Amino acid sequence: MAGPGAPQRYRRIQALVAARLAQQVLQVWRELMNPAKVDASWPAVRAALMPLVRQAREQSAILAESSYLDARQEAGVDDDDFTPKGPLPLLVERLESSLDVTGPVEFKKAIAAGKTPQQAMDAAAVRLVGSTQYLALEGGRQVMQRSIDTDDQAxxxxxxxxxxxxxxxxxxxxxxxxxxxxxxxxxxxxxxxxxxxxxxxxxxxxxxxxxxxxxxxxxxxxxxxxxxxxxxxxxxxxxxxxxxxxxxxxxxxxxxxx
Structure with a gap:
């Protein structure tokens, strides 16, 4: 990973994690969400989305940890036992709230604004993908930032x-x-x-x-x-x-x- 092109390669790999999550989120949203019964169908959608976000967040963090150590080695400062800092825990309440706001709440806002059910589904899907990707990539971003902050060599x-x-x-x-x-x-x-x-x-x-x-x-x-x-x-x-x-x-x- 390390070398002159390492930063961009790292960014692209993290982008792949985000893209894969987006595909999974959209599949769940389209297959389980019933626009005619939003409140009734949402609990199953949310239950299916939560482990996907957590899994992608873990993948992002693991990528960041290995890439950070590679960067250290390339810089010639891997002469101690520094361990990258892991991401902060993703609280259940925060994850649920984020999903609720960008899923059914966004759908209902779009309907109230005069959108058709399909348009509302699409609008909520965009928000839902953005929020889930943010929480997932936060795993790697926190690893990088927390490691940099605590690494005397950085x-x-x-x-x-x-x-x-x-x-x-x-x-x-x-x-x-x-x-x-x-x-x-x-x-x-x-x-x-x-x-x-x-x-x-x-x-x-x-x-x-x-x-x-x-x-x-x-x-x-x-x-x-x-x-x-x-x-x-x-x-x-x-x-x-x-x-x-x-x-x-x-x-x-x-x-x-x-």
Whole structure:
């Protein structure tokens, strides 16, 4: 896994975990959910979804643990008995609440907004896939972040995006390597460890103070400086977002190389 292309390979493998989960979630939703009897059919749907999310979360965490150790070894700092930190437990209440809100509640909201039952099913499916993927990939993301925070050899991390990030993720990735000792006060791009539903980003550990930028991050850094020149705070964020949505994003959507 380690090597120059390791961060992107790691991100793509995590994306496969998310894609597989999406297929499973959609299959359960379409086969067990009855739009004519939402409240009656939902308990069976939720019961089928919960182990799928937990299994994918465990897979994501295992991938992160092995990849973190590979990155350490590649950096030449595997000379101690450091063990990556596991993810925080996924509480039953949190999982159930997330499924409820993005499943039947979303379906009923769509119906109330005038959608047909099929349109409501589709709208809820999108929300449900996004929320389940978030909880699953959180397993690996927490392993990376908690390990970086507690590893004396780690200097920080970089945010690795896919080839088509949203404006928010592109902005965060433009910071490049984020060092644990870095001062973020006044930088509107702080909070680089935040993610959202349908987010394809991952964190990758850094072990030196001169880490190279990963993927499109270096170009994004130049774009950030150019588009936000003379602006600060939310004005800088809004300027970058406007540029990204009007013309910037199109420059970064070329197919990724294997």
């Amino acid at each position: 200097t920080g991390w970089a945010r690795v995006t896919d080839a088509d990030p949203c404006a928010w993720c592109a902005m965060l990735a433009s910071r490049g390597p984020v060092y644990k000792s870095a001062q973020t006060a006044g930088d509107p791009r702080k909070g680089g460890d935040r993610y959202h539903d349908h987010c394809g980003c991952q964190a990758w550990p850094a072990f030196t103070n001169d880490e190279p930028f990963i993927g499109i991050a270096e170009q994004l850094y130049d774009d950030w400086l150019r588009e936000t020149r003379g602006r600060g705070g939310k004005h800088a964020v809004n300027a970058f977002r406007r540029w990204w949505e009007s013309e910037g994003r199109a420059a970064y959507t070329a197919p990724e190389r294997p």
